[in-house]
Amino acid sequence: MKAAVWLRMVLVALTLGVAGGALAQANLEINTPAIARLQASMQQRYAQLAGHYASGAVGLTRDGNIALRDANAVPLAQRQQVNSLVAAENEDRAALYREIARANNKPEWESNIRSTFAQRWIEKARPGWYYQNTSGNWVRK
Amino acid sequence: MQLLNKGVGMDNRVTGLLAALACALALGGCVTINIYFPAAAAEKAADKIIDEVWQIKKGGDAAKGEKPAAPQ
Numbered sequence: 001m002k003a004a005v006w007l008r009m010v011l012v013a014l015t016l017g018v019a020g021g022a023l024a025q026a027n028l029e030i031n032t033p034a035i036a037r038l039q040a041s042m043q044q045r046y047a048q049l050a051g052h053y054a055s056g057a058v059g060l061t062r063d064g065n066i067a068l069r070d071a072n073a074v075p076l077a078q079r080q081q082v083n084s085l086v087a088a089e090n091e092d093r094a095a096l097y098r099e100i101a102r103a104n105n106k107p108e109w110e111s112n113i114r115s116t117f118a119q120r121w122i123e124k125a126r127p128g129w130y131y132q133n134t135s136g137n138w139v140r141k
Numbered sequence: 142m143q144l145l146n147k148g149v150g151m152d153n154r155v156t157g158l159l160a161a162l163a164c165a166l167a168l169g170g171c172v173t174i175n176i177y178f179p180a181a182a183a184e185k186a187a188d189k190i191i192d193e194v195w196q197i198k199k200g201g202d203a204a205k206g207e208k209p210a211a212p213q
Contacts, residue, residue: 124195
């Protein structure tokens with residue numbers, strides 16, 4: 001009888017522990033100085049990139065980056081600048097995915113976070129922008 | 142009396158077995174949670190950051206914000 005009571009208590013404790021673990025995962029930590037800095041940097045860069053998204057020169061890749069997909073849509077004189085913008089943006093994005101994983105003490109989540117972002121960037125892209133579908137082809141939204 | 146005792150014994154054994162099973166499941170749950178990726182939470186976090194980076198306002202404001210004021 002005593003054993004049964006004890007077992008029941010252990011069970012309740014385990015159940016609560018599992019529930020607590022699940023609750024702790026309800027949100028991801030994104031409020032860190034490193035993440036805020038990356039976010040601000042990307043937000044600032046967006047002012048320069050927006051026109052290139054709209055013209056189709058730059059598109060959203062399926063792996064959570066951006067790429068120069070149509071160099072002809074950019075005047076020759078601006079091409080080098082666009083290439084630098086794309087490279088800088090992809091560096092920030094890689095750092096962002098890494099930092100979110102690290103802020104949650106789960107560095108192994110980096111690739112999951114990247115693929116989640118890849119889907120959400122595309123989902124939130126404006127009509128007319130280009131993105132890569134799952135087979136890697138460029139599609140106009 | 143003998144029969145009753147036997148019955149109680151069986152009951153306890155079943156309870157014990159069920160408890161052991163539940164314990165195993167609960168422990169398995171703990172392990173699963175540690176390696177499980179919270180996809181919904183990640184989407185929420187991604188949306189929050191993307192809305193900031195691309196200056197997307199909540200609700201219908203996004204469409205409104207994109208259009209310049211009506212020409213005079």
